[in-house]
Amino acid sequence: MQYRKFGKTGVEVSALGFGAMRLPVTDPTDNKSIDEKEAIRMIRNAIDHGVNYVDTAYPYHGGLSEVLVGKAMQDGYREKAMIATKLPVWMVKEEADFDRMLNEQLEKLQTDYVDFYLLHALNKDRWNTVEDCHLLKKMKEAKDDGRIRFAGFSFHDDLETFKKIVDSYDWDFCQIQFNYINLDYQAGMEGLRYAASKGLAVVIMEPLLGGKLAVPPVQVQKALPDTKTPVEWALDFLWNLPEVSLILSGMSTMQQTQDNLTYADRSHIGMLSEDDVEMLKKAKHIYDTMAIVPCTKCAYCMPCPFGLDIPKTFEAYNQTATKGMDIAKELYATLEKKADACKKCHHCEKECPQNIPISQVMTDIVKVFS
Ligand SMILES: NC(=O)c1ccc[n+]([C@@H]2O[C@H](COP(=O)([O-])OP(=O)(O)OC[C@H]3O[C@@H](n4cnc5c(N)ncnc54)[C@H](OP(=O)(O)O)[C@@H]3O)[C@@H](O)[C@H]2O)c1
Known part of the structure; x- marks a missing residue:
């Protein structure tokens, strides 16, 4: 060492x-x-x-x-x-x-x-x-x-x-x-x-x-x-x-x-x-040129009162840029609650060390995967 x-x-x-x-x-x-x-x-x-x-x-x-x-x-x-x-x-x-x-x-x-x-x-x-x-x-x-x-x-x-x-x-x-x-x-x-x-x-x-x-x-x-x-x-x-x-x-x-x-x-x-x-x-x-949500999966945002797995939802979204839509969709499909379950309570945003506008990104994710 x-x-x-x-x-x-x-x-x-x-x-x-x-x-x-x-x-x-x-x-x-x-x-x-x-x-x-x-x-x-x-x-x-x-x-x-x-x-x-x-x-x-x-x-x-x-x-x-x-x-x-x-x-x-x-x-x-x-x-x-x-x-x-x-x-x-x-x-x-x-x-x-x-x-x-x-x-x-x-x-x-x-x-x-x-x-x-x-x-x-x-x-x-x-x-x-x-x-x-x-x-x-x-x-x-x-x-x-x-x-x-x-x-x-x-x-x-x-x-x-x-x-x-x-x-x-x-x-x-x-x-x-x-x-x-x-x-x-x-x-x-x-x-x-x-x-x-x-x-x-x-x-x-x-x-x-x-x-x-x-x-x-x-x-x-x-x-x-x-x-x-x-x-x-x-x-x-x-x-x-x-x-x-x-x-x-x-x-x-x-x-x-x-x-x-x-x-x-x-x-x-x-x-x-x-x-x-x-x-x-x-x-x-x-x-930097790839539109990636800067989530580091620290999970400080969890648990979500509406049951979303926030880090995994972002991971699926990021995969659309890093691995392609087909692979991203496969991961997204495994999520019990999808991005549209977000009720914009903003509870998670207060906890996020990366200051990610989580509820806004969830709206984008709904659009991307629909
Ligand atoms: N104070 C704070 O606000 C704060 C915030 C964050 C972290 N921390 C502290 O800082 C520590 C380090 O941050 P971090 O955990 O985010 O570190 P990190 O090194 O950025 O991420 C750790 C993850 O990297 C992957 N990894 C690590 N070594 C690897 C290897 N040799 N090969 C392949 N994958 C590897 C693993 O991911 P997979 O398991 O997914 O493969 C592991 O869970 C934390 O554990 C915590 O103690 C503090």
Whole structure:
């Protein structure tokens, strides 16, 4: 395993971190049905191969991801790896909620302290909650009393908001969505460099756009030389950059874990040639010309009160551009509720980190598939 400096903290982290948001499940329609035995085996295998950073959050897998990570960290694994988890800022109504939820998380994780604690999925609105409920003061208190070691935030909004948040507190680290497609999206390349220049460690989430870059559209795939897999190109793009502290991957199978461990082993800053970087820019350009809904299947929008499987509906729609109408129709046909079941309650839109106008897109989807 290769290790990288984690900003100004003095801590060294593995180039690859384990994201516990897409753990294997026994029932694909039930996110809470974590395949415990396999998930623990995967996390421990990653730690045995040098991974020292495991990322979870209060809402992942309907609240069960933290419990699973707590179990995986037994039998001596807590001493070998650091834990990151997050405060669901959208559930905070008053200052006291901070301690209530952090203490609950410590219990679920079976630990006295969290190494990396993040204010989860900050955006303009949630920043108001941070200020109104004095969450920065609470973060400092938790650091002082030893319940958390390092304070950070994860982020989904525009660059201006990102810079404002970076400058508002003495953060140890931040977590941003970034990959070779999202160069100028949300925090983007400029945000990455900005945060790093201020001494923050930068953790990367959605390095494969939630899996889309593992099997990119054929047009994009053709632009990538077959000397590496599409996953390897996407991860190497990030490891190449000195500002990147760690890549989180939400691995769903043991095979994915093993592949990513292999890629991480050979990673280093400056590993790509100028030609490689140019080639990835071209691949991004091709991707940008395709009308693809930027859903990363994080499922924060779920459950839908009207029973739609929103991520899968978008997947079918995107396949009309990436795989052709016939294949897209086949997937669409498997959906129990079709796009016309959307009643435009907009509940999901408040939760979507990508700010997708979901109800509007559902109207387009109805038209496309009729
Ligand atoms: N703070 C936040 O707001 C936030 C938001 C999103 C994520 N996160 C964190 O960041 C972590 C990483 O984000 P992410 O899960 O979206 O990462 P990602 O790497 O973009 O997507 C993970 C998916 O990529 C595919 N994949 C991974 N490795 C592969 C391989 N070697 N070969 C083929 N496919 C592979 C799998 O998809 P399939 O299973 O479909 O094949 C996997 O579920 C999350 O797990 C979570 O811990 C945080």
